[in-house]
Each structure stands twice: as structure tokens, then as C-alpha cells.
Amino acid sequence: MDNVKELKVMLKEKGYKLTPQRRAVLNIIMENPGKHLTTEEIYDLVKVQCPDIGLATVYRTLQILDEMDLIMKINLDDGCSRYEYNVHQDDHEHHHLICTNCGKIMEVNEDLLDSIEAQIEKDYDFTITDHKVKFFGLCSTCR
Amino acid sequence: MDNVKELKVMLKEKGYKLTPQRRAVLNIIMENPGKHLTTEEIYDLVKVQCPDIGLATVYRTLQILDEMDLIMKINLDDGCSRYEYNVHQDDHEHHHLICTNCGKIMEVNEDLLDSIEAQIEKDYDFTITDHKVKFFGLCSTCR
DNA sequence: TCTCATTTAATAATCTTTTTCAAATTCTTC
């Protein structure tokens, strides 16, 4: 997502229009790699550039950016949705390490599940298209 | 969890009392293995035996049963919490296969992550205590 | 049985997310 024109084309393919609000929301997410921003955090950050934006617009925009695979929705079981920029533009999200003591979130960038997925597809007659994996435990600081 | 006496002892260890409502909620979950019941579904089923139970009591009971590792909370990203009986009484839940077409949920009973976890613990200096794994895709019927 | 802390049902409150709707904006066509 280098420029605005590209975003405009992608939106148009789905029948959506390019608005300053949509541009601002995507910008905020792209400017915060690895941050796992909550909707509320995104709303607060977007309001700096876009003071009149409504929370509902942020929710709506996050939905369509997720649908377009530009961003990824993350559920960390803490009661709110989080989002991050989908760098690889694929539909396999990376895995997350979540420290149950301090709440720090780390990312596992390698995709280690390939052999396991092949095994499951065979054993369970199931075609896997995506996965979500979270590891809970203690980070080096908290241990 | 064979009998009431055992539940009573386990509750007492945490300073809780045994009530008919708590017994009924656990019974419903034990009677529906592999069903991934939502809180609302549990509420409806419990009301058969326990017509006056309040929804808040179901929520509270599910919390303490989860805390006691008697049941397991499952988040399938569909906007509500689900629960199932923790057969193995350990803190590692099994993995879930979720059909994105029909919504069917299957379980992967083997724990296939051991070698991956060892790798991550070494690479990321992180002590893993639990994991949550969901595979999304198409079941044999929908494919 | 008595006592006291816990638990309950009902209700209100909270929190996140979605819907509604009139006004504003985008994009296409001229």
C-alpha cells in the first residue's frame, strides 16, 4: 500500500469509495507496525488528523479494510478487537506470544504449522485455509 | 468429576459453596460433550432443571468453573463465549477446526504443538504455559 | 438450630459494536 491511488483502485473493486476517513484509518495502522492497536486506540490516533471522525466510521472502516485483507483483526481474549497492518498481504496471520503477567505481545514470524496442517488435512478430511494461534506464558522479563 | 461430593470439595478449596445452581450448570456442560455451548444455550438448558436461575448466576458460575479448570472457555470469534467440559483436566485445550461455510466445529484431539513450542521457547526466550489454536477452512461436506 | 458469610435473582449499568437516518461527500458523466 504505497500510495493513495492504489488504495482507491482496491476500494473501487469492491464498490467502495475513497474518503479521507478511510485513508486516515489505514495510515494510522500502517504507521504503527507491530502495535496491535485496539479500535479505541485507532479512533484516538485518527482524531488527531481527522478530529470530526465518528467512532462508528472507524468501526465501519476497519471492517472493510479487514475484508480487503489490508489489515488483520486480532482477538487476544481481552474483550476488544485489535488490528494490525497485513504486511505480507496473505491470509495467514503470524502467531502471537502473550505474556500472562505483563500483557506484552510478541510475534512469531515464521509459519511453523505447515507440516501439522498437512497432517490434519489428511486425518480429518478438512481443507485448511487459515489459522489463528496464540501461545500464553511468561516473557523473559517476567519469568 | 464423578459425584457431587468431589465438586463440593473442589469448591471449598477456593472458598466457594456448593449450590444447586452451580451443580446444574456443571451438569449441563458435562452432559453435552463436544458441543461448545454458548452462555445463552447453557442458560436455556439449565432453566429446565432450575427454572428460576438468573442469567447473571450462569455467567458467575461459568467464571468460577473455568477458574477451577473444570470447564474450558472457547472463543470462536463469533461474538460470544462458549464452554465445554475439560475432560483431561489439564490446562492445554485441544485445537478446533472451524468450517467457514457451515460453521461446524470439529476437534483435533492430538496435541501436535510440542516440538513447535520447544522451538519457540528457545528462539524467543518465552515460557509457554498454554496455547489456543484454531484452523479455519472447509469441511468435507462443504468442499 | 443458629449464625454469618456467601450466593442468588432481578435490575441496572457497562462496554463494545452495529444500526438508523438525514446531511454531506465521492465519483461519474456531461
Add this chain to the structure above:
DNA sequence: GAAGAATTTGAAAAAGATTATTAAATGAGA
């Protein structure tokens, strides 16, 4: 660049899940 049709927006209300409050009821030990 203006006009028109459809989409999008902000504000507020609504919805849905979960939690907190509170007086009354109940459980468990003495």
C-alpha cells in the same frame, strides 16, 4: 467544472454480551 446518483458520514440510538449492585435467601460450620 457542474450535476446527479449512490455511497458515506456523524450523531444518536439500539443491540448484544457481560458485570455490578443490592436486598433477600441459602449453605455450612458451630
